[in-house]
Amino acid sequence: MILQDLVEELGGSLVQGDPEWMVDGVNSCEKASAFDVAFADSDAAAAAGLGSNAGVVVLKPGAAKEYPRGKCIVESDDPKLWFAKAAKVLKKRSLSVGIAHSAVVAPDAKVDQAVVVGPCAVIGSHVKIGDGTHIGAGAVIGENVTIGLHCQIYPRVVIYPGATLGDRVVVHAGAVLGADGFGYVRDPASGAYTQFPQQGTLVIEDDVEIGANSTVDRGALEETRIRRGTKIDNLVHVGHNCDIGEHVILVALTGISGSSTVGRGAVLAGQVGIGDHVRVGPGVILGGQAGVFSGKTISNEGQRPGTVMFGTPARPLRQVLREQAMLTKLTNAARSGEKEETSKSG
Incomplete structure (x- = not known):
């Protein structure tokens, strides 16, 4: 060029x-x-x-x-x-072209001519794959999945039936999209668990990237949605019925429980834990290992722009540092008191 x-x-x-x-x-x-x-x-x-x-x-x-x-x-x-x-x-595109001989493509799948399908990939019935998309070796694309234009599906990705991916979506190796959510109903008499129906959908909008070995569950009765431009790191889990806003960052080992929402432009650092039915507001920054309890809402209201929330429950980092300093003073004072008592008794 x-x-x-x-x-x-x-x-x-x-x-x-x-x-x-x-x-x-x-x-x-x-x-x-x-x-x-x-x-x-x-x-x-x-x-x-x-x-x-x-x-x-x-x-x-x-x-x-x-x-x-x-x-x-x-x-x-x-x-x-x-x-x-x-x-x-x-970026140089793969030199491979067409559909590998060992790939299995359902006769009624609609695969555009410019699509590349790698060795041992499986394309299910009624799948639609748009122009310029690459499907890696060993990937499994379930029935009724729709994949848009110029997507990159790396090897061993599994996309469950009925999921929809927009244009220019990147899914790295080993990711699983659209699996059943972790939803069960307990019988109080016997203690047995029965799965609540997991028959909803998963929608991945344009320009989303999903890291290796990450998992995004389908909705239970409705949908899980990852909105435009969001970037998900490796080893992240998004539970059923979640709505992840536009241009969100989810860093490795973050877990988001079911029916939670994350607002536009939020950043969730490594190992952040989100309970079920949580509302994370637009632009919120959650530092590493921060936690939000189930049913809570966390927002930037009343905070300076760029404020980092930290700890469990998540709260402004400055507050956490003040609390830690106070705890250190109290601990040191207690130790000093113990030493004085020991010297008197001795």
């Missing part, structure tokens, strides 16, 4: 260099070649980038007083974001 086309697509300004320069990919300053893009978002990084072998360097405006001759320079207000978008544009 020529540099001028990349700049026109992503924005920024080409302030030096050949607009016809060929660009093959992105790389770090240390490993970049003449056909790679590197980025710098600090003064130190700018010096490294300008001194590297990278043919194209993306910098903030005014990051350097002068630029080395022969190097292509793109100025952007957010070089890291520009670099990330360039990586997606320049």
Whole structure:
């Protein structure tokens, strides 16, 4: 791809260099070649980038007083974001084409011609798969599943019957989408558990990414929905009937119990635990290992923007730190008292 086309697509300004320069990919300053893009978002990084072998360097405006001759320079207000978008544009697609001989595709499945289906994948009855989608080796796509355009389904993903995926969805290896939720009704007389019906649906909207070995359950009677642009890390569990808002971040080992909602732009860090029927408001940030009890609502109301909620029950980090400091003082005072009593008795 020529540099001028990349700049026109992503924005920024080409302030030096050949607009016809060929660009093959992105790389770090240390490993970049003449056909790679590197980025710098600090003064130190700018010096490294300008001194590297990278043919194209993306910098903030005014990051350097002068630029080395022969190097292509793109100025952007957010070089890291520009670099990330360039990586997606320049990403090399798999060389495989068509449907592998060992794949099993139901006769009534609607698979567009540009779809790639890897070895030993299984495509069920009445499945619809859009143009440009890749289905990895050993993936299992259940009956009546719909997958949109330009999705990437990595090896060994399992998508249960009836799930719907939008466009440009990425699902990493081992993820399971649309399994039964963990819902049971207990017989008080016998103590036996009977499964509550798990016959709802799962909807994954456009531009969602789901990490390796993560699981998202279908709704019990209605739906579970992961909204546009949300990014889910590895080893995350989302229970049945949940509604995860747009552009949410769910970090590894987070667990969200059934019938909970997470508002737009919220961030749930590693090992966050969410009880059932919880409401996490838009933009809320829950720090690592934070917990929210069942039925509770947590929001940014009355808090400064960017406030991190921490601990269990989750509360502002400053409050947690004050509580810990007070606990330390009380503990030290108690120890001092014990020492005085011991010395008197001795």
